[in-house]
Amino acid sequence: MTRTTPRSADRSQGLSRRDVLARLGWGGGAISMLGAGPLPDFGELRIEGLPAAQNAAIRLSSNENPYGMCQAARDRLQAEVENANRYPFAWSAPLHGAVARHVGVAESNVALGAGSTEILRMCAVAWSERGVLQAEPTFETLGSYTRKFGNRVVGVPVDAEGRHDLNAMSDRLDEAGVIYICNPSNPASTLLPQSELDAFLDRVPGDKLVIIDEAYHEFVDAPDYHSQVERSVASSNIVVIRTFSKIYGMAGMRVGYVVGPRALVRQLDAHRTEMSIGVISAACATASIEDPDYAADQKRLNLEARSILEAGLERLGRPVWESQTNFVMCDLGRPMMPVNRAMADRGVAVGRLFPALPNGLRISVGTPAQMHRCVDALEAVLA
Numbered sequence: 001m002t003r004t005t006p007r008s009a010d011r012s013q014g015l016s017r018r019d020v021l022a023r024l025g026w027g028g029g030a031i032s033m034l035g036a037g038p039l040p041d042f043g044e045l046r047i048e049g050l051p052a053a054q055n056a057a058i059r060l061s062s063n064e065n066p067y068g069m070c071q072a073a074r075d076r077l078q079a080e081v082e083n084a085n086r087y088p089f090a091w092s093a094p095l096h097g098a099v100a101r102h103v104g105v106a107e108s109n110v111a112l113g114a115g116s117t118e119i120l121r122m123c124a125v126a127w128s129e130r131g132v133l134q135a136e137p138t139f140e141t142l143g144s145y146t147r148k149f150g151n152r153v154v155g156v157p158v159d160a161e162g163r164h165d166l167n168a169m170s171d172r173l174d175e176a177g178v179i180y181i182c183n184p185s186n187p188a189s190t191l192l193p194q195s196e197l198d199a200f201l202d203r204v205p206g207d208k209l210v211i212i213d214e215a216y217h218e219f220v221d222a223p224d225y226h227s228q229v230e231r232s233v234a235s236s237n238i239v240v241i242r243t244f245s246k247i248y249g250m251a252g253m254r255v256g257y258v259v260g261p262r263a264l265v266r267q268l269d270a271h272r273t274e275m276s277i278g279v280i281s282a283a284c285a286t287a288s289i290e291d292p293d294y295a296a297d298q299k300r301l302n303l304e305a306r307s308i309l310e311a312g313l314e315r316l317g318r319p320v321w322e323s324q325t326n327f328v329m330c331d332l333g334r335p336m337m338p339v340n341r342a343m344a345d346r347g348v349a350v351g352r353l354f355p356a357l358p359n360g361l362r363i364s365v366g367t368p369a370q371m372h373r374c375v376d377a378l379e380a381v382l383a
Contacts, residue, residue, distance in 0.1 A: 057349040060364040060374055063186070063216075063327045065249035067301065067367075070294035073250070073284040080283045088275055091282035098286045099257050108262045109233050111269040114254040114276040116215055116243040121145050122258075122271040123178070123239075127209055130177025135164040137356040139186045139213060152176065157356070162188035162321035162329060166200040179204060182213040184220060187354050187362045189323035194224045201231070201238070209264070210238045216325040218247040218295050219302060225324075232260045239264050246326060247298050248288040253281040302326045306365045312375030316382060327364045329357070332382075336361045339381055346377040 059066075069077075080091075092112065100107040113119035124132075124145035132146045136155030143153045154175045159165045164181060173179070184191045204210055212228045232238040239260030245251035255277055258268055277285075288294065306323060313320055313330055320328045332339055335358055343350050351362030363374060 057344060057347050058366060058370045058373060059349050060366050060370065061349045061351050061362075062251070063246065063325070063364045064251050065247060065298060065326070066365075066370065067298065068249040069284060070248070070288055070291045072287040072291050072294075073248075076283045076287040077280055080280050083279050086279055088277060088279045088282055091279045091286075092275075092277060095255075095277070095282045095286045095289075098289050102289050103227075103229050103259055105229065105233050105259055106262075109259055109265055111258050111265045111272065112277055113256045113258065113272055115245055115251075116213065116241050116256040117141050118254075118273065118276055119241050119256050119258045119268065120211075120213075122268045123211055124149060124151075125271045126267050127178050130209070131175065132178045132180055133169060133172060133176035134180040135169070135182065135185065137187055137354045138180065139182050139215075142180050142211065155356075158185070158188055158190075162190040163192055166192070166196055170200065170203055173204065173208065177207070178209045178211065180211045180213065182215075184216040184324040186213075186215065186325070187327075187329055187351070187357070187360075188321055189325045189327055189329050189362075190321050191220060191222055191225060191324040194222075194226060197228075201228070204237070206237055208237060212238065212240045214240055215243045215246055217242060219299055219326055220324045221299070221303065222324060229259050234261075236261055236263070239268070244285050244288060247295050247302075248285070249298070250281070250284060250288065253284055255281050255285040302365050305368050305371050308368055308371040309363060309365060309374065312371065313378075316375070316379055318378075318382075327351070327362055330361045330363060332359050332361050334359060339378075342381040343374075343377055346380065348374050348377045350374070 096107055096110060096112060099112070100110045103110070111119075113122060120141040124142055128142075128146040128149055128151040131152040131154065132142060133154045133156070134143060136157050146153050154172060156165055156168045156172060162185065164183070164185065169179070181192075181197070183197065201210065212232070214227060217227055227240065228238065229240050232240045239258050241256065241258050243256040244253065245256070258265065306326070306328065309328060310320060310323070313328070318333070319331045323329075337353055339361060340350055340353070351364065354360060354362070365371070366374070
């Protein structure tokens with residue numbers, strides 16, 4: 001893992017790449033993997049029946065936006081309640097058009113879905129019989145559906161800095177017909193260097209299909225980064241997936257979209273559950289994507305809170321990979337599951353186990369106050 005401090009500080013700690021991988025619990029071979037200003041705080045977890053300590057937990061486990069939706073979306077939610085008895089045809093069309101305008105493509109280059117999860121299922125239904133090549137660890141949905149359908153998943157371990165190992169993936173292109181790239185990566189939080197990703201895509205044969213998951217696109221602040229939307233539309237074999245679940249604070253509404261060449265978009269849209277996006281979800285998503293300021297405000301708030309978290313982890317001597325998302329991946333130097341449970345007992349719910357990273361703890365970014373509380377709890381647990 002790469003620390004958030006300069007590399008000279010890394011060397012003073014005596015941590016080589018091999019040291020970090022060993023502390024994360026990695027072996028030497030292939031690793032198998034299972035599985036406008038602050039708004040009100042929506043980060044508290046309240047679920048009937050949970051033990052008291054967990055029921056008061058700060059929810060830092062699912063990379064959700066703690067501030068929720070923009071005000072325009074909240075207004076639309078209230079206004080559209082009276083239309084909940086209607087089928088969503090008249091609401092889906094405006095959303096489809098708003099998404100196309102937002103990303104600068106024709107509507108025929110866009111298909112909608114109930115979050116990126118449904119779209120990844122659509123990809124698996126349409127294409128996974130060709131086999132899927134992906135990083136390990138990565139977001140699990142495509143691989144999970146691919147396995148459920150009896151098809152092959154080829155996992156390539158990420159490199160020492162938590163990024164997709166594109167050279168190793170290039171060497172295994174003949175093992176699968178579908179390549180899945182999550183960029184920025186979940187759960188690693190890292191971003192691929194733009195020149196390396198562009199060069200990799202240049203190497204992919206035209207008969208392979210490439211799925212690029214940009215769920216965390218709006219959080220990126222790397223100066224050389226650009227989305228692959230424009231390239232996908234000009235291609236015959238690349239699609240890009242995005243979601244409203246993250247920066248727009250709509251994880252519970254289930255809205256996402258895919259952009260790509262018309263032929264591939266039509267293939268995927270044929271496998272979408274009809275009317276999977278309801279009236280209220282479509283209306284709120286349309287309002288969110290048409291808000292000119294909300295995403296930028298949330299990006300700023302996320303960066304401020306993430307900096308608090310990263311500084312706290314650094315003070316505790318816990319390295320993290322460089323994050324371009326609304327979460328960090330922290331090296332605990334010990335198995336994470338006991339720490340996960342102890343954090344819950346202290347009222348802080350943190351991320352689940354990723355088997356390829358048994359010592360890695362994923363912590364979502366919340367409010368500044370939540371970040372301070374999280375670090376304090378982790379300090380107590382590690383002590």
